[in-house]
Amino acid sequence: MGDATHAISPHAGQGASLALQGVINMAKQLRDAAPETAFERFQQARQLRVSRIIADAGKRGEGKQTLPLNATKIRDFILTQFLRFRGNRLFNEAYGHTEKWA
Numbered sequence: 001m002g003d004a005t006h007a008i009s010p011h012a013g014q015g016a017s018l019a020l021q022g023v024i025n026m027a028k029q030l031r032d033a034a035p036e037t038a039f040e041r042f043q044q045a046r047q048l049r050v051s052r053i054i055a056d057a058g059k060r061g062e063g064k065q066t067l068p069l070n071a072t073k074i075r076d077f078i079l080t081q082f083l084r085f086r087g088n089r090l091f092n093e094a095y096g097h098t099e100k101w102a
Contacts, residue, residue, distance in 0.1 A: 018050060 029038035
């Protein structure tokens with residue numbers, strides 16, 4: 001519901017956060033008011049903040065450009081080498097952890 005309400009480019013890294021915040025805000029509005037009023041309150045409560053974040057994401061995205069094919073191939077090669085030699089340790093540290101129950 002939140003992403004549909006606040007469509008945003010990925011450059012701010014806030015899409016999921018805005019979605020969750022929007023759902024919580026809408027639930028509160030529906031809890032406290034009739035649906036017709038709740039939707040208006042939701043819009044008023046979220047519009048200014050979300051508009052600012054969307055504008056910021058747009059500005060961040062303007063500075064990014066598509067890389068030429070050769071540059072893309074070089075970037076992808078370097079990334080795979082990094083992940084092969086260094087990334088495995090970082091990946092395992094972040095996602096390979098298990099807690100012992102005992």
